[in-house]
Amino acid sequence: MTSDGTSLSSEQLLALYRMMALIRRTEEQLARAHQMGLVPGPCHTYVGEEAIAAGVCATLREDDVVFSTHRGHGHALAKGVSPRAVAAELFGKATGCSGGRGGSMHLFAPEIGLMGTSGIVGPSILQGAGAGYSFKLLGADQVSVAFFGDGAVSNGAFHEGLNLAAIWDLPVIFVCEDNMYATEVPFRQATRVQDVATRASVSYDMAALCVDGNDVLAVHQAAEAAVARARAGEGPTLIECKTYRTRPHAEGMRDGGYRSAEELEAWKRRDPIASLAAWLVKNQHASDADLEALDAEVKATVDDAIEFARSSPFPDPETVADFIFSEGG
Ligand SMILES: Cc1ncc(C[n+]2csc(CCOP(=O)(O)OP(=O)(O)O)c2C)c(N)n1
Ligand SMILES: [Mg+2]
Numbered sequence: 001m002t003s004d005g006t007s008l009s010s011e012q013l014l015a016l017y018r019m020m021a022l023i024r025r026t027e028e029q030l031a032r033a034h035q036m037g038l039v040p041g042p043c044h045t046y047v048g049e050e051a052i053a054a055g056v057c058a059t060l061r062e063d064d065v066v067f068s069t070h071r072g073h074g075h076a077l078a079k080g081v082s083p084r085a086v087a088a089e090l091f092g093k094a095t096g097c098s099g100g101r102g103g104s105m106h107l108f109a110p111e112i113g114l115m116g117t118s119g120i121v122g123p124s125i126l127q128g129a130g131a132g133y134s135f136k137l138l139g140a141d142q143v144s145v146a147f148f149g150d151g152a153v154s155n156g157a158f159h160e161g162l163n164l165a166a167i168w169d170l171p172v173i174f175v176c177e178d179n180m181y182a183t184e185v186p187f188r189q190a191t192r193v194q195d196v197a198t199r200a201s202v203s204y205d206m207a208a209l210c211v212d213g214n215d216v217l218a219v220h221q222a223a224e225a226a227v228a229r230a231r232a233g234e235g236p237t238l239i240e241c242k243t244y245r246t247r248p249h250a251e252g253m254r255d256g257g258y259r260s261a262e263e264l265e266a267w268k269r270r271d272p273i274a275s276l277a278a279w280l281v282k283n284q285h286a287s288d289a290d291l292e293a294l295d296a297e298v299k300a301t302v303d304d305a306i307e308f309a310r311s312s313p314f315p316d317p318e319t320v321a322d323f324i325f326s327e328g329g
Contacts, residue, residue: 030090040092071245081097093314097114100314128145129165132172165206211240213241
């Protein structure tokens with residue numbers, strides 16, 4: 001642990017910055033592409049919440065698994081799916097990570113542990129618990145991560161998944177991305193117990209903590225401890241990350257009437273990427289010029305991904321029946 005309170009090297013810190021910048025830039029370009037009609041279907045961006053995916057996934061191995069949500073582009077990128085494969089999937093192209101058949105809410109790359117984004121709110125919790133159970137049965141030291149929003153915590157899946165993981169000491173990390181709203185419903189109106197970590201610890205006797213989800217160092221530290229506990233056979237942890245999405249629920253949706261301009265502006269001032277940039281410079285892990293160079297590199301990577309998506313072919317109509325039935329093996 002150094003005087004600035006982190007045990008991470010400058011290289012690791014810059015990797016976190018780079019991932020957050022990559023998610024931000026990719027999301028902004030995907031939103032633009034959606035507005036231009038190039039991305040069919042709904043597109044839920046992760047702008048404002050990047051610290052959570054980046055902080056958690058940096059603590060994982062490639063053979064650890066992640067179950068994601070409808071707001072999952074950031075989880076996919078942080079787990080190692082290439083920006084080209086994510087962008088091409090949203091464009092519906094054959095070169096996308098799901099062959100252009102899935103789109104935004106069906107991003108899959110199981111070979112590197114991205115077990116899927118999902119349009120259904122809640123199941124990631126049960127899938128995460130199930131994967132943890134399989135690791136336990138197999139005697140493997142892999143861990144499983146379930147990302148979910150505040151909108152999922154009064155779903156039956158939350159109670160069933162947490163209870164199962166707790167009684168069997170499963171190697172699961174439950175990551176609640178509490179961005180204060182489920183579409184336009186404020187979390188404070190949806191539950192009497194707004195403290196999700198309390199639900200986990202009091203109701204299920206699970207290790208649980210609440211962190212600032214816009215502080216990547218806090219998220220990383222919490223995830224690192226949770227992963228170590230899980231690998232050591234000490235059971236699951238719930239990490240509640242307080243955060244905020246600064247774009248509408250989904251691209252093209254109205255964004256007024258349920259939250260105030262003042263609240264939005266206040267959270268924009270707590271931007272996770274700008275905060276980390278200031279901290280890195282203040283603690284001499286990087287200069288402004290270093291960060292500008294990283295930003296330029298990220299911009300070039302994302303420009304390349306969008307161009308790749310744009311110029312890739314759509315799936316061949318001849319293959320329409322592929323992947324419908326298992327071919328065994
Ligand atoms: C089981 C289920 N119920 C309802 C919906 C409709 N729906 C889509 S997104 C959403 C809100 C989810 O809110 P939250 O879990 O907080 O995630 P956020 O969008 O805030 O990231 C809802 C209710 C759904 N997709 N699945
Ligand atoms: Mg929410």
